[in-house]
Amino acid sequence: MTRVAVATAFGGPEVVRIVDEALVKPSAGQVLVEVKAIGVNPIDYKLYSGAFGSDESTLPRHLGSEASGVVLEVGNSATGPAGPISVGDEVIVSGAQGAYAEKLLVPADAVLPKPESLSWEEAAGLLLVAGTAYDTLAVTNVSEGDTVLVHGAAGGVGSVVVQLAKAKGARVIGTAREVNHDDLRALGAEPVEYGDGLLGRVKNLAPDGVDVAIDTVGTDEAVDVSLALVVDKRRFVTIAAFERAGKDGFQSVGGGNPESAERRKKARLDLVKSAGAGDFGVTIAKRFSLDETAKAHEELKAEHPRGKFVLIP
Template sequence: MTRVAVAASYGGPDAIEIVERELPEPSEGEVLVEVKAIGVNPFDYKSYSGALGTDASKLPIALGSEASGIVVAVGGAVEGPGGTIAVGDEVVVSGQNGTYAERILVPARFVLSKPEALDWKVAAGVLAVAGTAYDALESVGIKSGDTVLVHGAAGGVGSVVAQLALARGATVIGTARRQNNDALRAYGAEPVEYGDGLLDRVRAAAPNGVDASIDTVGTDEAVDVSLELLTDRSRLVSTAAFGRASAGGFLTVGGPASMERRRLASPVLLEQAGAGVFEVTVAKTFPLADAAKAHAELQSTHPRGKFVLIP
């Protein structure tokens, strides 16, 4: 048996219920993982909020797409993206739905070795944000010498976008609320406060212009400022402004091609996180039973860094 958090209906965070589930033995190619920590992402609450539509036949909705833990059983000789997976291995699970659980049964292709340098909590929260960040950087071809405007540069995705862009040799102007400006400076980005007058502040911070922009916020302000500054709209990508992208002539990420690009990049991204090429910080941990509380907090102004659930 395992305890699992699911959304039993569409609505707010109180739609989340903790239920008990039977777990079968692993079939050929499957891995049973005892979960140590679970990364929380905005998609988790969007999956039952109605923001992505509603379909009663999908209820209850399995929550979560990433976790860290220990392998407790395998089905046959199991090969993951990084090689053989054995009982006792410390692993990261990424890309599989339903990680809000004490134990999860997953196909081996979603199971990677946890770098020793990452603790359980950080390891659980790295890949969703880093995969999205890498995907966004690739989609607009960020390279050395670019000046990049990153909207939401203190956020989970935005902070990795900014750090990986800097590692590629780009200059980064990052939007954030005032309290997060020092954190942006600490990793080498130029902070700009969002809100009224944003366009003028970005122009002052980037007197030679902006070559590309990555929006991780999705507000009209973020999109409008980027469109005003860029000469080439195909160098704007958003993780959130889906409604405006086709008419606006800019890109979004998140479809099947994105998922494949992220899956292929995951081993390297995990290695880079372990080696300190970029950092993911943990803002808060919550018991798995308090998943609803974590979702309510994540939807309002919240501390910088990842939220993590502990079973």
């Protein structure tokens, strides 16, 4: 048996329950993982909120898509992106279904080696934000010498965007609450407060405009300021303002886009190796037990400390 978190109805975090489920042996191409830590993401609670539909045939909905742990059992031909998988391997699970669990049966293709340098928590919270960040930089072709405006630069995705863009030799201006400005400076970004007057504050820092804008928050302010600053709309991308992207003709990634999914999948190994080498990292803001899943979601929906939330089974 394994304990798992599921949404038993559509609504808020109050619909989340912890239940016992039977385990089955891995079949060919599958891996059973003992979970050590689980990444918590806004999409996890949005999927049962009703925002994407409320088909009751999908209930109970198993939650979570990323985790880290130790391989307990392997099926025949269990080969992941880095090669054959063995019992005892320390791994990162990415793109799984039902990762909020003590034990998790997944396709071998979802399993990557965990670098020793990463903690269980860092590994569990790595690939969703890193893959999204990588995707935004790829479609906007960020390169050395670019000035990049990052909206929500202190957030989970935004902070990785900052680090990856700096590694490419770009100048980064990042919007954030003042309480996070020192953290952004430590990452090499030039922080700016969002809110009324944002356009003027960015122009003061970059009087010649910016080459690229990356929006991780989806507000009209972020979109309007970016449209006023970026000449080439192909170099403005959002991960949240999909309606505005369609209306105003700039780029979006994620949201079920198959090209985005493929780019992120191909980048997984390189991103894990890069994180393991210390080229970039994720900040862990708070840890919760599996029993506290609903509490974690409630706090994630509100203003919260910078960094990722993780569950510990």
